[in-house]
Amino acid sequence: MTPVEEKTRYSEEELKEFEELIQKKLGDTRTELNYIREALSKRNDPGTDTTSGNTKLLEDGADTSERENLSQLAARLQKYATQLENALIRIKNGTYGVCVDTGKLIPKERLRVVPHTQQTIEAKLRKQS
Numbered sequence: 001m002t003p004v005e006e007k008t009r010y011s012e013e014e015l016k017e018f019e020e021l022i023q024k025k026l027g028d029t030r031t032e033l034n035y036i037r038e039a040l041s042k043r044n045d046p047g048t049d050t051t052s053g054n055t056k057l058l059e060d061g062a063d064t065s066e067r068e069n070l071s072q073l074a075a076r077l078q079k080y081a082t083q084l085e086n087a088l089i090r091i092k093n094g095t096y097g098v099c100v101d102t103g104k105l106i107p108k109e110r111l112r113v114v115p116h117t118q119q120t121i122e123a124k125l126r127k128q129s
Helices: 012-043 053-093 108-113 121-128
Strands: none
């Protein structure tokens, strides 16, 4: 009886499933990113608001804080989109789903939740400690 070989790569069908998942997440992320960018550009437009001085100062403070929050969210979404795009490249070149630290296959369950990951959970936890 021969020992069962440990799988080192996902099949074409499995990779296709991950590619579809990533494409959907990437589309959703880009849509959200465009929405935020639009909101930011509208906030930069002074418009025709002729509110009185004191109220305007309070609004400006709130607007600045909200603009900063939106900018930070946009930056995070852009980083996530880039990570998803990189995952698509790894699918094309055959390295998707393989842990960069251990060389082992990352479990499907983890890839479904974090499709852009390049580490098994064990490798990630080891790196953090």
